Structures are given as structure tokens and as C-alpha cells.
Amino acid sequence: MLQWHIPATTEMTEPAIDTDGLTKRFGDVKAVDGLDLTVESGEIFGFLGPNGAGKSTTINMLLNFVSPTAGTASMLGLDVSAERKQLHRRIGVVPENYGLYERLSGRRHVELAVEFKNVSDDPDELLERVGLSQEDASRPAGEYSTGMGQRLALAVALVGSPELLILDEPTSGLDPNGARELRQLIQRENERGATVFFSSHILEQVEAVADRVGIIDDGKFVATDSIEQLRENLDGGARVTLHVGREPEGPVAELPNVRDIEIANGVVRGTCLEPDAKLTLIDRVRETTTVTDVRIEESSLEDMFASYTSDGSDCDDTEAAVAGGVEA
């Protein structure tokens, strides 16, 4: 399921996305601060970070909507600014905060993209692929729900079988069913050979499809790795909570791969870094007292996310971090 990507050597294809010291300053604020990003050809890369971390500004620079204060960016070996027209024939994009032409039909939108990219795709086939019926396709986009609009934007992005798909928060506005369909579509496009770069502030979306993840906060990468590797590096382990008949007298002795053991209010807690450490801890506690209940919480991606991004800016993240046991 998860693939491990070996960095491309020079004779391999060029990276799908390559930035070098990419920086954007708005007045005194550095929205993106010296970002070095490399997305290899053929991978699904999840670009993760809380709102306001610099994801959109980065994508805006990649798409030449915004010009960088410093640094360079290229995609498919083409400079994002100097060679943008050539580049934009080969990529497909669902930008953030995009708008549709309210008076034009869904089909007309796709036809326009076909015309602009100078390809011969069948608009109806593309619309069907994203789950818009013929009937919906004939209606003006102004009558679309958010989810339908998102599907249409995706159909526009798929025109010309792009080598690189850039999706900025593609799941916003989609119901769970739509989000699942989107994941399947991303996987199909990837199997076809497309590199997929998508941003999200929702971890499970990224976890489900991405080969590699880059976590950005305050305009800088705080981590870039495969999800498995990130989880390993996190060193969060599992939080084991044992309800005991009576608190053990004296501290529980040091155990290998068990950290932060605390005893309070009839409960023994410990963080187990390896799977078998959980049993070791339980056995050790049972030597001195009776265990009446056991709770084990695996560290989730949420914890990982919260531990990587500075202040766990929104409530959900903070709660998840506390529940997972990564208390400050």
C-alpha cells in the first residue's frame, strides 16, 4: 500500500516538483520561508499543514499566481514562470478558492479546458469519471452544489491526462462518499502514471493515499517522509493506562521501551515504544497489584501532526494530542 520512494538519481526522470529556497514575504510576514521541496515523478505527495501554514502560498507560487520573493521553482523540469504556458498544458489543477462560470454549463467548462489545452478529450467521458451525469453537465454551474462544483473542477483538471495533478484542499466541500471517490480517482490517476500533489489540513485524507508527506508549519517544512517513517520518528508509542485495585507501593522499576510511568488516582500510566513493551508493563504491574482494566491508545497521525506543528492551532488538534497522551 505504502511505497517507499528512493530519491531519484540523475539519470531518472526529472522531479515532478522541485523548489529551491522558495520564499514569499508579505510585508513583514514570511508566508513561505526557504522551502526546498522535491516531489518525485510518479509519487502521491501529501502536503500537510494547519490553515495559514503556507500551503496555499506555496501552491500559488508553483502555479505562478504569486511571484516568489526569493528562490526558484520548477515542475516537470520547466520553470513555473518563464515556461508556464508549456507547463500548464501538461498539468491539471484544482486551485483553492476557484470559481466557476455561473452561466456556463458544466460541459462547457470542460470543453473550454479541452480547447485551451488543445487536446481531443471527450468532455462527457471526463464528467462521467468524476460522477457528474449528462443531465448535471447540461445545467449551468451556478446551480451546482459545492460538491458538484468540486467534481466539475476535478473534471477540468483531468483534461489532457496531465502528468502532474495539483489539488489544493481537494476534499473541501465533498461528503465522505465523495472524499472516498476522490481517493480512488487519485489512485487511478497515479496508476495511469500521473504524479499527484495535494494539500490538506485533514490528516486522514493524506494518510489514506499519500506515499510521502510533507508537513509544513510557519512556512517551513517540519517533516518530510513516508507516513510509516514519520510515525516511527515520532517516538510517540502507545499510551497504556491500567486501572489497578490498589496503587503499587513505590515506583515501578525502569523497563526497556517504557517511558513516562506515572502512578496516580488508582491508575498506572506508561508510554510503550515497542509492541511487546505493553505486555512487559502489564506483567510488571500485576506482580504487585491487580489490574482491573486496561486501555491502550496508539499514537495517531493527529498526535504526529500536533507534535510536528508548533501550537496545535485549532481545537481538534489539541484535543487529539491530549487524548493520545502527548501532553506537554
Place this chain on the structure above:
Amino acid sequence: MSVRAVARKDLADAGRSKALWAVTLAVVLFTAGITGVAGTTSDEPANVVFGLAFQLVVVALPIIALFVAKGAITGERESGSVRVLLSLPPSRRDILLGKLVGRTALMLVATLIGAVTTGVVVVTLIGSGLNLLVPFMIFLGLMGMAFVGIGVGISAVSSTDGQATALAVTAYLILVALWNLIQRGIQAGAAELGLIEAGSQPAWIQFIGVFPPNRAAVAAFETASSGGQIFAADPFASVWFPTLMLLIWLIVPVLGGYLRFRDADIG
């Protein structure tokens, strides 16, 4: 290729809106209606009636043209559709030119319908003057295009629709509504400072007089309709000079707008 596609898209989108029909109706009412009133209330010959109508129409057409054009770019920026367009191959230049072509076509269609209706009205009421319809159409058309250009330029330098509206109104006030005052003020000021003799009209004062596109259009039409020479030695009594002014207005605001839009952050 891209320019044409953007222009067609713009026309298709605008064509489905009520704006086109509102604009056409407004232009027809202003040109044909005013000419009709001028024709029935006076016994003047056709060229005077046309001249009177032209003078009145150039007050109304600029605001219509500015409002047709001022949302060309800001509308797409506010709705976010420009992000879709810019994600596709068309460049900012393609988009700006496509929009200019689309909105100009819209304005020209409306002006053409208005001018033809005017011709019918004049010929019905006065029975002559059909030959004046051609310069009437050409100079109204050019002026409409110039104001569409100004409007598209304004749209390209603005980041919001509100800003574009404010600039469009300002442009109208300066170039159309207040230009008489501005010209007189400059003239009086220059006389006060001893730069010119009171009441005299040196070339640069005359230049100020034909500077706005509406003034240039009136000057060109009056010279043309009163049998003046196209290439008269005195530029202010010629057709070519005010026409040149109109052509400059067609290019400069759009070019200025492009330079700003090219480097703008579409956040």
C-alpha cells in the same frame, strides 16, 4: 488561439446575462431616442441633428462602456474563476486581450444596433442624412472602444470589483462630466500666470480640449460631418488628429493595465 477562446467564453458568458440586452437597450434608447427628439423638435438639417445627437450620446455611452468593461478582470478575480483560467495554459496577457476583445465586441454590437436604429429614425423624420450614419457609427464605435479599453485597464489594475467601480466612476467624472470645468480652470490659471493671453486658444489648450476620448470623437465627427478635410494642416480642424487620440486611448490604458496585472499577486 487562447485569446480567441477567452473572448468567445466571455461573450458566451455575458451573452447569457441580461447585461448584453440591458446595454443594447440603453444604447439604442440613447442614440435613437435622443436623435429622434432632436429631429422632431427642430427644423435643422440632418448634419446638425446628428451633431446634436452625437454631443448628447457621448455623455451616456462612456458610462455604459465603462460599466461593461470594469468587471472584466475583477469579476473573475472575485469569483475565483481567474484561478481556473490561469491554471490552464492561457497567460494573463491572453486573458486580458480576450476580455478586451469580448467586451469590445459586446459594446460594438450594441453601438451598431443603436446606430442603425438612429439611422432609421433620422431618415424617417428628416428624409436625408443617411450618409452621415457612417461617420456617426465609426466615431461612436471608436469612442465606445476607447472607454471599453479604459474600463478593461481599470479592471486590470484593481484587485477588487469595488475598487474598479470607484476608478470607473472617477474616470467618467474627470473625462466626461468635469472636463469642461477642468479645461476652463487650466485656461484661466494659465492666463492668470501670464502663460497665455486671456481668451486665446494656443495649441496646447486646444489639445486639452480634445484630450478625452469623448471630446476627440465629437471633434472628429463634427469635422467629418461638416465636410472638413481628413488631413487638414491644422490638426484641431482635421479628422486624423482626434482619430489618432482615440487610437491612443485604445492602447495606452490597456497596456498600463496589462503591466500591472502581469505582476499582480492573485492570492
